[in-house]
Amino acid sequence: MVGDDLPLVGVLSEPDPDKNSAPDTAVILLNSGVIHRVGSCRLSVTLARNLSERAGLATFRFDFSGIGDSEARRGTLTAAQAAVEEVQEVMDHLNQWKQFDRFILYGLCSGAFASYRTALCDGRVIGTVQLDGYCYQTWKSSILHYAPRILSPSRWVQFVLRKLGLVKFKKGAEVSGIEERYFEVPNFAGYPPRQEVTKGLRELNERGLSMLYVFFGNEYYKYQDQFEDCFKPVVFGDxxxxxHHPHATHILSEPEERKAVVESISDWAQDLIKHTQQPDRNGSETGHRVSLSASNEAPN
Known part of the structure; x- marks a missing residue:
């Protein structure tokens, strides 16, 4: 146990010493919604081990306060603000404990948003992996979304039947049997203004942050280049x-799609390390001591 009050619980996974590609760098895996640090369909566990074995990188996956094994903390911060603070606490702790001073942040949906916000305010972050992160509709995505619906006779029939009360519309919770509070899907209405995200991405791009965005098949992301079209003012370059995995679900429930995404993340991270290797370890200022509970890699 590290810390005395309301510790955060995390799991550290380290590569074999002879396969460690970056002793100064760690990948931090964040919760998605209220899902435990194992991740949906054990995605975080699978990714952590793949990054360790395939890319030679240490990983730390932990539960935000009030999620999984981490007790809830009281305070005046919003959930979004608390998430950033807790990620920074984890980075401080990993620096003190294992001397990591460079970090790659990974997250799905709300975890992606937390990765983005933390990168904005902490220069120790050298890369972010965001699954279904911030993106907005473009004129092309709107056409691709609405045209098939407008031109589909069966959809018009279903629309009329629902209006007449002859067919009941079923929500995802009713179809899947999963409680609705565990659903987390992209919601443009809950996003910050596009101009705000554009400004943030420009700042990160100018800083040289490496960004990997992975989008799945959903109602909003419709084609490969939608992200770049959405944020045209930012010239991302390399x-x-x-x-884009148009046939994958938001939680990557398909084994083959999940395997492909995990391997592509590991390959991207490995390539990032090759291009950002530092000849010597540079010391970094650490903040206040973290309240964390960390253990070595375990089955969960």
Missing amino acids: NLTVI
Whole structure:
């Protein structure tokens, strides 16, 4: 146990010493919504081990306060603000404990948003991996979204039947049997203004942050280049990699799609390390001591 009050619980996974590609760098895996640090369909566990074995990188996956094994903390911060503070606490702790001073942040949906916000305010972050991160509709995505619906006779029939009360519309919770509070899907209405995200991405790009965005098949992201079209004012160059898996679900429940995404993340991280290797370890200022509970890699 590290810390006395309301510790955060995390799991550290380290590569074999002879396969460690970056002793100064760690990948931090963040929760998505209220899902435990194992991740949806064990995605975080699979990714952590793949990054360790395939890319030679240490990983730390932990539960935000109030999620999984981490007790809730009281305070005046919003959930978004608290997430950034806790990620920074984890970075401080890993620096003190294992001397990591460079970090790659990974997250799915709300975890992606936390990765983005933390990168904005902490220069120790050299890369972010965001699955279904911030993106907005473009004129092309709107056409691709609405045209098939407008031109589909069966959809018009279903629309009329629902209006007449002859067919009941079922929500995802009713179809899947999963409680609705565990659903987390992209929601443009809950996003910050596009101009704000554009400004943030420009700052990160000018800083040289490496960004990997992975988008799945959903109602909002419709084609490969939508992210770049959405944020045209930002000239990303080599800092940006975008992957689109149109046939994958938001939680990557398909084994083959999950395997492909995990391997592409590991390959991207390995390439990032090759291009950002430092000849010597540079010391970094550490903040206040973290309240964390960390253990070595375990089955969960």
